[in-house]
Amino acid sequence: MTRRGMWIVLALLLGGCGPGPDAPTGPAAPRTDEAPRLLAQAEAALERYDRAVAAAGGRPRFVPVGELTGQTGAWEAALADNAKAALGNGHLVVTGAMPDAPAGDGEVIWPNGDRERVGLLSAEDALGRITANRAECPECVALEVTGARLGTMRVSTTRGPATAPAWEFSIKGSAVRVTRLAADGAGTVQVAPPSWDPYNTPAGLAIDSASGSTGGRQLTVGFTGAPQPASEPCGIDYTAKVVESGNAVVVYLIEKRHADNEACTAIGFHRTAVAELARPLGERTVLDVTQGLPVPVTLAS
Structure with missing residues (x-):
């Protein structure tokens, strides 16, 4: 299992486990407790990438x-x-x-x-x-x-x-x-992800792909999340937020759960969410918030 996959499974296990089927349930508010940490994590990832771009002598077109x-x-x-x-x-x-x-x-x-x-x-x-x-x-x-x-x-x-x-x-x-x-990688942006450990794990879920257009301000991101929306037991709604610079866009996800303390299985499902950008994507790189690394992007013709 890749490092990213390990964090996804861990996040789902921690997020979906509860005290048992007899635990009280009810409509849950958006999980705002992690929002400040996610924002700080995204800003730090963006800063690392911007520094790496500068060290490479400018943003290359082939990454x-x-x-x-x-x-x-x-x-x-x-x-x-x-x-x-x-x-x-x-x-x-x-x-x-x-x-x-x-x-x-x-x-x-x-x-x-x-x-x-x-x-x-x-x-x-x-x-x-x-x-x-x-x-x-x-x-x-x-x-x-x-x-x-x-x-x-x-x-x-x-x-x-x-x-x-x-x-x-x-x-x-x-x-x-x-x-x-065979490309020699000259001028390639080299980003070192932060060193995480079991006592200091990254917040949030990692996106694994993105799609949009160079002239558009909407970015659809893919990730592994809960199978159902928040209207269903054990479901979660995801809202995509972004931090932007001239070089990159970091996407992080805010969760709204069906209920707190539900006992749920750790089954991942492919989900998507749409982020609104402050300006068109252009040729900027899209980064995930857990490692701060680029993800594959599909651009509409």
Whole structure:
């Protein structure tokens, strides 16, 4: 489970648990107790991002979001269990020649035709970004990388999905190719999320996606929440609030529960809420309030 997923489950467990079915229930007011903390958390996340933008020399137009390693094709049955574990834990070893970085830049292309030139990594450096977070996996047999070629891959960005340059690595004994974004990341905004611990957890729920338009002032965000609205037992209504700068928008969610002290199951459900912006979104990055990191954005054409 990812760190974000762990916080979502924890939030649902803490928020949905009560003393039992005999506890008194009734209409509950909006949960304003967390609102000041959420606002402060959002403002701190926005400040961190603005500082990171300044350190990067300005806001880049290409900001990839989410997983930057992928694959083409499915693992053969005989390899599947080991290959998934080995790749997921960064257990790859080079046994073939790796190409140097191509001369010149690559190009990121969005569906609306927008383009952005980016510097490119060598195949060895791109592979190093897969193995950099190598984790202990005693049962893993390292995948042998026998070669590489430059291709493209689909990536999520803060401006919607895009096609970007990627290295495709061939694996000994398999038709699968492991892919990794080839953009060198020059000028990339590097944001370090706060260090949370079990005694100091982030307030609120994390959004995992957003959609809108560059010229619009409405932003629809997706997140995991309660299955039912506040009109139903164990239900919750969510109101999306924002803190904005010229670089980014941080979204946080205010909850209104059906009742306090209800005994509810910790079942998450995909929910959405609409935030109103002070000015059009433009090319600003959308951040979640728990980690202060960018989320994928889908922009209307």
